[in-house]
Amino acid sequence: MRLLPVPSLLPAALAAALLAGCATTAPLPPDVLSSYVVLGEEGAATARVITVAAACPTLDVDGRPVPMSVRAAPATIAQRPTASAPADSKPSAFPVLACEAPLPADTQRAALAGSPLPLPRHEARRIVVIGDTGCRLKKADHAWQACNDTEQFPFAGVAAAAARWQPDLVVHVGDYHYRENPCPDGNAGCAGSPWGYGWDTWREDFFRPAEPLLRAAPWVVVRGNHESCTRAGQGWWRFLDPRPLQAGRDCNAQADDAIGNYSDPYAVPLGGDAQLLVVDTAATSWRGLQPGDTGFARYRDAYVQAETLSRRTTWNLLANHHPVLGFGASLDKASQLRLELGDAGLQQSFGSVNPLLLPPRVQALLSGHVHMWQQASFKTSHPSQFVAGFSGTMEDVVPLPEEVSAIQPAPGAVIAHFSAWQGGFGFMTMERTGPDTWQVAVHDRGGNVRNRCQLQGRVSSCAVARVP
Template sequence: MLTSNPVFLRLLPAALLAGCASVQPTSSMLSAYVVLGEQGSATARVLSSASECPAIELDGSVQPMRLRSPAATIAQRPTASSSTDSKPSAFPVLTCELPLPAGTRAASVAGQPLPLPRSEARRIVVIGDTGCRLKKADNAYQACNDPEQAPFGTVAAAAAAWGPDLVIHVGDYHYRENPCPDGNAGCAGSPWGYGWDTWREDFFRPAEPLLRAAPWVVARGNHETCVRGGQGWWRFLDPRPLAPGRDCNLAADDQLGDYSDPYAIPLAPDTQLLVVDTAATTWKGLKPGDTGYERYRDAYTKVAALAQRTPYNLLANHHPILGFGADLDKHGQRYLQLGDKGLQDSFGSINPLLLPANVQALLSGHVHLWQQVSFASPHPTQFVTGFSGTAEATVPLPDDPMAVQPAPGAVIGAFSSWVGGFGFMTMERTGPGSWRVEVHDRHGAVRNRCTLTDRQARCETAQIR
């Protein structure tokens, strides 16, 4: 990985830029950030309303950025909503990028310094499920105009102030899918659909202080599948090159656009982060012959090979394999939402214990709460961090969560949770296979402290209130 030393650098005079891309004024630069990909490779991204990509300054040398995706309006395609509640996706912005060479010491665009990865990531922020929910089918209209009810901007600012070396988002960035109903002041005027205006308000604007603070690792959630926010996912966030047919623009290409291979990011000489795209799995389960079943079996095989590189591995994906939540059925009776069955079916067909033995912890979201589950059986600890902005789960968990079995053969040995609170989680590396974990509220106050050693985690507070 690169060594970080961000400093404020002025751009060279325009006379020195002959033959290079012109430097765009800051007003046209809508967002600038760094995403990490395979083996920790860093890519600078800039979203711009200008007609061409800006220049980037790397260690005093100015060079043009490359166009990842042009401005375009994508014809309306089938989505998760009805055709009357869908519309074409307008992206009146350029997505520009440039891989950052190893050893880069400073990078800036239009005078804005970019955060560079450190040789070791010792301070990590983990967030998930950050967007503001507007979904007609669920009659779910979060008060996006109220920072108390939709607090991702507050969470992002507090997480940035903590001073992370790295940010991990475990998926579900985009939630404003359908229009706010007339007369609903809580979300009145909100953009909706899958275009840039919605991505900007749901993610890029509130995330700005955290995008400036550190490089990001982005896991993909079910809200970023092709029938939902997949077009923006591929344009803006995924760290890989944008290949034809992987952009979610045409429904005929969805089997290509809905899946991607796992990759590893070194965190320390003995530790790496495995990033797994599980966006298209299903809680209903998968069976042999299903596209997802075969693709996730393949993903497991690749994860197992990557995990062999280091003795300790964290794994980031969206759907918790070993966590659980609770909801109410149509009769008002509580039922449990156990670990994702699609992944249990596919991964479990190769390994009944679901994960390689040197995966020490899973970092996931999807369930809108914070949770820590460790096991007396040979399973890794599960952390769930789906509590960073989306309307929170409110149904209480069972009085005796230790009796829950989130996956076949998984016996809970330690458990902690926070239902109904917004915030972020931090991880500080304290030694080989050892982490200090803290749960922060939306303003950054610490609400729980935990330790993770090998595959076991223990927290001071069993239930945050």
């Protein structure tokens, strides 16, 4: 496999010329706070609008008016048990109208008040992958990211740079929302930030900074653990999940969490005998799951469903939030290095069906959760693992071991090629160059390429083992 060299940084003059050549997009009506397109089962496209208007707007779809329907009416949801203490939680206020309309598969043009909506392509050859994008405010972890500083919370710049790459499709691998608790008094870095799980936080943590990328291409949205029912699950179901919103499946009441925390896998065609499998793993546990646990049974079922879907094509990318075959590092109470291997809950539940953990036709995994970029390929019969949890959230800074060949992120998974980037924010791109071949690039927050990799079949390798 021939490895590609990492190019030099894009010259400033060329970057300016490219920016000047980008097409401008008409502004949205003032009462529309966000518009975007999500892809669901079989790649079905749904237009979404979040508005402060009293009624949903009408779209122009191929020259005919298409009224949007209400997905979720304005409401304030009573405080429920969350991942934080009751004193650090509050009711979730959604003073906005969430609207939606399905877009027929043969749609040629769709627009809202003259502003075009991005439509899916027959073949998605250029894919942006981002993950873990919100600004971390978490009292239990004493984690106070400087949300007011674009250097320390750079998601808006990452999203703008990714939009300039002109993708056919955006895949977000989960964890959109991180501002869970109020910023401490006297902390200028996050002073005035909204917090909790209502619209004000969703807007600042995700929808406002993501705007240029939301308007650049349709999205496949993967659910992360920060969108579980004890966290930002209410907003997940109101705004992002591509399925119909159902009472009891909205994370509003703790009694319904066994329903709201889980959903079935689905497939999005990519063209050319390939597809993307989307698996919701929001409620798994790194501590492990045992037979009899709700999650064990649900993720076992998810594996079976994903494998059934995978048989429809030769090549499959599988997107879920928790890396099954990746790993991270932290320090224990004695300040000693502790490796955090692939998610134990998924390894146990998936492994109860298949000891190799993933369906045989899965070519690569796209995940987040670990706050860095990472690539792993294996000598054993495992797919490649890519981790793209580096797009905005406070990063993992404990260095990984220099030598990883002896590390098995899952039992029996023997690493052949490994690459990582710690301490840098950005996004990943995948460009299809053949039936089973993708060129993968790692971009920094400004869009400059920092590493290049090739994925062929289930094997991947990169030009740079550790990005400086």
